[in-house]
Amino acid sequence: MSALKRVQQWATFARIWHIYDAAWQNPFQSAELIKRYLMGLHKPIYHPMNDCGDNVIVINSSEIALRGDEWKKRSYFHHTGYPGGATWTLAWDLHSKDPTMVLKKAIYNSMDGNLQRRYTMERLFIFPDANVPSKLLGNVSNQIRQLRPVPKRLDHYTEDEVQTCPKIIDYPTDYVVR
Amino acid sequence: MVFTSAINLIRAKGPDEFWRKRRIFKLAAHFVGRKRNCYSIAVRYVHRALAYATKGRKLKKMDMRSLWETRVTAGCNQHNMEYGTFRESLVRSDILLNRKTLADLAIWEPHTFKSLTDIAKRRAIDDGLVCLNNKEEPVDRIITRGTLANKS
Numbered sequence: 121m122s123a124l125k126r127v128q129q130w131a132t133f134a135r136i137w138h139i140y141d142a143a144w145q146n147p148f149q150s151a152e153l154i155k156r157y158l159m160g161l162h163k164p165i166y167h168p169m170n171d172c173g174d175n176v177i178v179i180n181s182s183e184i185a186l187r188g189d190e191w192k193k194r195s196y197f198h199h200t201g202y203p204g205g206a207t208w209t210l211a212w213d214l215h216s217k218d219p220t221m222v223l224k225k226a227i228y229n230s231m232d233g234n235l236q237r238r239y240t241m242e243r244l245f246i247f248p249d250a251n252v253p254s255k256l257l258g259n260v261s262n263q264i265r266q267l268r269p270v271p272k273r274l275d276h277y278t279e280d281e282v283q284t285c286p287k288i289i290d291y292p293t294d295y296v297v298r
Numbered sequence: 299m300v301f302t303s304a305i306n307l308i309r310a311k312g313p314d315e316f317w318r319k320r321r322i323f324k325l326a327a328h329f330v331g332r333k334r335n336c337y338s339i340a341v342r343y344v345h346r347a348l349a350y351a352t353k354g355r356k357l358k359k360m361d362m363r364s365l366w367e368t369r370v371t372a373g374c375n376q377h378n379m380e381y382g383t384f385r386e387s388l389v390r391s392d393i394l395l396n397r398k399t400l401a402d403l404a405i406w407e408p409h410t411f412k413s414l415t416d417i418a419k420r421r422a423i424d425d426g427l428v429c430l431n432n433k434e435e436p437v438d439r440i441i442t443r444g445t446l447a448n449k450s
Binding site for chain 1: 365375411
C-alpha cells in the first residue's frame with residue numbers, strides 16, 4: 121500500500137470530533153441531527169456493522185428550548201425495581217436536577233435499541249455550559265450547524281441600539297408600562 | 299391430467315429411507331446440537347431454515363436498497379442536498395443511475411458524485427424545486443438550456 125493510499129485510509133476511517141451548541145435548540149430535533157454524526161450516518165461508507173461513528177461534544181445543554189408547555193407536560197419515567205418504586209419526573213424538574221439529562225435521553229431514545237447503542241453514547245460528551253475541558257476541545261475539527269437561529273433578547277442589546285431602534289408607536293400618556 | 303385408476307393416488311414413497319434422511323442431514327450439517335444429529339428434530343429445523351431462506355431472498359434486496367439510500371443521503375448531505383430532490387433532479391436530467399451505482403460513486407468517486415449533485419442543483423433551480431437547503435451556493439459551471447435562456 122502506497123503512502124498516499126495509507127493516508128487516505130486513515131483519513132477515511134479516523135474518528136472526527138464535532139461540536140454542537142445546544143443553546144435555544146429543540147433537543148428532540150437536535151437529537152436526530154447529532155445521532156447521524158454519532159452513528160456515522162453522515163458518511164457514504166456507512167454500514168450497520170461498520171464502526172464509523174464520530175465523537176460529538178454538545179455545549180450549553182442547560183439552555184435548550186422545549187416548545188409550548190412541554191417543560192410542564194413531558195414526564196420521564198424511572199422504576200427502582202422495588203414495589204412502588206415508579207417515579208414520573210417532569211421535564212423542568214429533571215432539567216433542574218441535571219441540565220444534560222433531557223438532551224442525553226433524547227439522543228439515546230432516537231437510536232434503535234441494540235448492543236451498539238451504549239457504546240455509541242460513550243462517544244457523546246454533553247456539557248451544561250461552554251466550559252469544555254481543553255483536552256476534549258483540542259480535538260474538535262468541525263462545528264455542526266445549529267438547526268435554528270438563536271434569538272437575541274432585549275436585555276442583550278446595548279443601550280444605544282435600543283435607543284436608536286426606530287419606534288413604531290408612542291405609548292399613550294395614561295398607559296402603564298409594566 | 300385425468301387419473302383413471304386409484305393406483306396413481308397412492309403417495310410416492312420416494313427414494314430409500316437412507317437417502318431421504320441423508321438429504322435432510324446434508325442441509326442440517328451446519329446446525330448445532332441435536333438439530334444436526336437426530337432426524338426428527340433436524341427435519342423440523344431444516345423446514346424452518348428453508349422458510350427463512352425464502353423470506354430472506356426478498357429481505358436481502360430490501361436491506362441493500364435501504365443501505366444504498368442511507369449512503370446516497372449521506373453523500374447528498376455533504377453537498378447540502380436532500381435525497382428526494384437529488385433523485386428527482388437526476389431523473390429530470392435524464393441521468394438514470396440506480397441506488398447502487400450512486401452509492402458506489404459516493405464512496406469511491408466523490409468528485410464524480412459532486413458533479414452529479416451540481417447538475418442536480420442546477421436542474422432543481424431551473425425547474426423551481428424549492429427543496430434546496432442552500433440557495434446561495436453557486437452552481438455556475440453547469441450550463442443548461444435554462445441558464446442560457448435566462449442569460450440571453
